[in-house]
Amino acid sequence: NPYLDESIVLAAHEFCSFKHHSMFSESATSSNHQNKHCITIIPHFKHTSNREIQQHISLHASNNMSDVGFKLWAAGVLLFECLLPFPPDDQCERGLLRESVANARVLEIGSGLGLTARALCLAGAKSLILSDCEESIVDNLKRNVLRNVDESCEVQVCEFDVQSEFDRVQKVNTFRNDVDVVLAADVTYDPELIRGVVRTFALILEGRTDAVGYLFATKRSDEMWSVLLSEAKRAEDATDVTMNDVTQRVKQTSTKCLEYLYCADSTWISRNQNEMLDRVFVFEFRYAAGEQEYR
Numbered sequence: 487n488p489y490l491d492e493s494i495v496l497a498a499h500e501f502c503s504f505k506h507h508s509m510f511s512e513s514a515t516s517s518n519h520q521n522k523h524c525i526t527i528i529p530h531f532k533h534t535s536n537r538e539i540q541q542h543i544s545l546h547a548s549n550n551m552s553d554v555g556f557k558l559w560a561a562g563v564l565l566f567e568c569l570l571p572f573p574p575d576d577q578c579e580r581g582l583l584r585e586s587v588a589n590a591r592v593l594e595i596g597s598g599l600g601l602t603a604r605a606l607c608l609a610g611a612k613s614l615i616l617s618d619c620e621e622s623i624v625d626n627l628k629r630n631v632l633r634n635v636d637e638s639c640e641v642q643v644c645e646f647d648v649q650s651e652f653d654r655v656q657k658v659n660t661f662r663n664d665v666d667v668v669l670a671a672d673v674t675y676d677p678e679l680i681r682g683v684v685r686t687f688a689l690i691l692e693g694r695t696d697a698v699g700y701l702f703a704t705k706r707s708d709e710m711w712s713v714l715l716s717e718a719k720r721a722e723d724a725t726d727v728t729m730n731d732v733t734q735r736v737k738q739t740s741t742k743c744l745e746y747l748y749c750a751d752s753t754w755i756s757r758n759q760n761e762m763l764d765r766v767f768v769f770e771f772r773y774a775a776g777e778q779e780y781r
Contacts, residue, residue, distance in 0.1 A: 525558070527601075529570060529743040544633050545599045546626055555598050555623035560762040561672035561702040562601055567740040568768075569605035581739025582732060582770075586667050586698055587611045593661055593690070595648055595670040595683060598623065600630040602669065607639035614639060615661060617646035648673075648682035658689040665690060668699035668771070675706060677713045684714070684729075687771045688721035699771035700736075701729070704762065718769075726774045736768040 527543040548556035568583045580588075588610040594602055597616040606614055616631065618624050624645045635641055647653045668690055673683050687699045705711055718729035 545630050559672040561704045561766045564766045565671040565702045566601050566605050568736050569609050570741050582735050584609050590666040592667045593665040596673040600627045603631050604634045614641045616643045619647040648686045649678050662690055666697050671702035674703040680713050681717050684717040684721050688725045688727040691727045691773045692725040694773055701769045703767050705765045729769045729771050732770045733768045
């Protein structure tokens with residue numbers, strides 16, 4: 487597939503940048519996923535001495551390039567850092583995402599490891615619907631949610647294949663009135679997936695001025711970027727749901743709390759080694775006006 491040639495190269499580079507984060511212990515393997523391990527993350531706020539908020543996050547993950555839904559990717563890291571509240575003694579502003587998810591009902595598309603769930607609960611989300619496209623990923627997502635999310639936040643985990651028109655329409659009809667914010671990170675590496683994600687955003691947000699969506703997209707190739715922009719234009723023409731670049735507004739309020747990841751072998755890995763974070767863009771989806779059918 488000519489669309490994927492450059493994407494594969496850049497994704498491989500990203501994997502190499504993040505592979506340091508996969509120095510996991512062998513204790514969490516299973517018969518079905520022998521390359522799955524446990525990674526321990528400590529959000530590290532370098533400007534605070536408040537240790538109470540530096541709690542561990544334990545994720546069952548993979549260090550295999552092919553295990554896309556079991557890995558930690560750059561856009562997901564940025565989404566986590568832009569949602570996780572700043573330390574109590576930090577005077578930084580709350581930021582666009584934290585304001586949006588506070589007391590909101592949130593749907594995340596392509597939740598993967600479920601890292602975002604912890605940050606969403608701490609940011610004050612009222613309820614969460616976490617989703618991914620394969621049963622094995624969803625099972626692992628449930629496992630990680632149980633490890634890291636307490637009962638203060640209502641969480642639902644489900645299988646949702648946005649590339650399937652049937653599943654997309656069915657799930658949207660189910661979720662639409664129960665969602666205020668739609669989130670997705672690193673789901674722009676395949677043309678069919680991009681189409682499914684953008685159409686899902688549009689279907690949920692169409693006609694709703696009280697809802698918003700945020701897409702964290704890693705630019706891996708011009709071809710994939712062209713697909714994203716063309717699909718966004720198509721969605722706008724059909725539903726009046728617009729996609730706007732809010733990258734700078736969002737990035738400036740990142741906690742950068744994963745500047746270092748603490749791994750199971752007691753090493754600290756510098757976040758700054760991963761220039762893939764510079765390739766992450768943030769888009770806001772909002773409904774303007776109009777009443778056209780879009781499927």
